Amino acid sequence: MRVICPNCGSKATITSREEQSAHVCNLYVSCTNTKECGATFVSTLAFAHYLNPPRKDTAQMATLLIKNLSKAEQLELVGFSN
Ligand SMILES: [Zn+2]
Incomplete structure (x- = not known):
């Protein structure tokens, strides 16, 4: 510096x-x-401020968002919809 x-x-x-x-x-x-x-x-x-959030924070945020979806929505998200 x-x-x-x-x-x-x-x-x-x-x-x-x-x-x-x-x-x-x-x-x-x-x-x-x-x-x-x-x-x-x-x-x-x-x-x-962050330019990119820490990796751990991003993964935790994604996990929380996915947990708030219904099972069907979770399956649709990963491409297993029927
Ligand atoms: Zn000086």
Whole structure:
């Protein structure tokens, strides 16, 4: 993960992290441009949203949906309708 110094735009190094909650943490960061800048700062890293849901969640969701169908509808879904 690349962090850029907000002051000079140089690469910066994450020195430590502090968990704020299950999906949010503060990153303690040092600018690598020590001669001209040398800033240290805190950036926040947060989970935003899934692009694809985890496989387990998808399978559980499908199972729940199928369980709510009648036996005939379940058979029709898998191609065993008469
Ligand atoms: Zn800097």
